[in-house]
Amino acid sequence: MDFDNQKMMLIMELRRLGVTDMNVLEALERVPREKFVLKEYLDMAYANQPLPIGLGQTISQPLVVGAMTQALDINDRSNVLEIGTGSGYQAAILARLCRRVYTIERHKPLLDKASAVFKELGIENIIYKHADGTKGWKETSPFDAIIVTAAVEKIPEVLIEQLVDGGIMVVPVEAPRGIGGQKLLRIRKTGDTYETEKIFAVRFVPLVSGLPQ
Numbered sequence: 370m371d372f373d374n375q376k377m378m379l380i381m382e383l384r385r386l387g388v389t390d391m392n393v394l395e396a397l398e399r400v401p402r403e404k405f406v407l408k409e410y411l412d413m414a415y416a417n418q419p420l421p422i423g424l425g426q427t428i429s430q431p432l433v434v435g436a437m438t439q440a441l442d443i444n445d446r447s448n449v450l451e452i453g454t455g456s457g458y459q460a461a462i463l464a465r466l467c468r469r470v471y472t473i474e475r476h477k478p479l480l481d482k483a484s485a486v487f488k489e490l491g492i493e494n495i496i497y498k499h500a501d502g503t504k505g506w507k508e509t510s511p512f513d514a515i516i517v518t519a520a521v522e523k524i525p526e527v528l529i530e531q532l533v534d535g536g537i538m539v540v541p542v543e544a545p546r547g548i549g550g551q552k553l554l555r556i557r558k559t560g561d562t563y564e565t566e567k568i569f570a571v572r573f574v575p576l577v578s579g580l581p582q
């Protein structure tokens with residue numbers, strides 16, 4: 370299948386929708402999303418929508434990947450933590466833009482698949498582990514940026530502790546009960562405090578504590 374046309378259409382759409390950082394757009398152009406989707410969804414690899422990846426999980430919508438990546442403000446010296454490897458696509462995008470990506474996934478079969486794709490693509494700066502990511506990755510902290518790709522009930526203070534001063538975390542947070550939906554927050558740590566900014570409304574699978582049985 371020839372994806373080039375679909376890919377260029379998608380990149381133009383993402384630009385129109387606010388993903389304007391040239392480095393992020395280049396990463397979206399270079400990372401083959403088709404390698405991270407299930408065979409049955411190959412023809413939708415460059416549609417601007419999330420897709421199932423098995424075990425009830427999804428690969429995020431390209432717009433969300435672009436907007437979250439852009440919001441992290443990373444560069445080639447940044448160390449970034451991702452919670453929720455899933456297909457590995459978001460990690461592969463980050464890997465092109467930063468020094469090192471640390472990523473955690475609680476579903477072993479998803480992590481095995483993702484790591485096989487990293488290997489196939491020759492990506493060497495992604496360090497992954499099979500674990501419950503709710504507590505972050507203390508041994509390899511602090512991080513310049515943290516991206517949580519599953520929804521949390523409230524702002525995870527324990528992860529903010531693992532950011533450098535001035536570091537940024539992007540995380541989808543559930544709206545209060547009754548209101549519904551989630552909002553994507555950009556949190557910037559300054560000293561002992563932090564400020565938050567809303568990016569837009571999103572829909573992520575929940576962050577789940579513990580490992581599957």
Ligand code: SAH
Pocket residue numbers: 426427428429452453454455456457458459460473474475476479500501502503518519574575576577578579
């Ligand atoms: N970033 C992914 C999309 C992730 S979907 C991609 O680019 O494809 C969210 C992922 O978070 C799922 O794979 C889910 O299993 C994982 N997850 C949920 N709770 C978790 C936890 N406590 N620790 C680690 N991973 C978790």
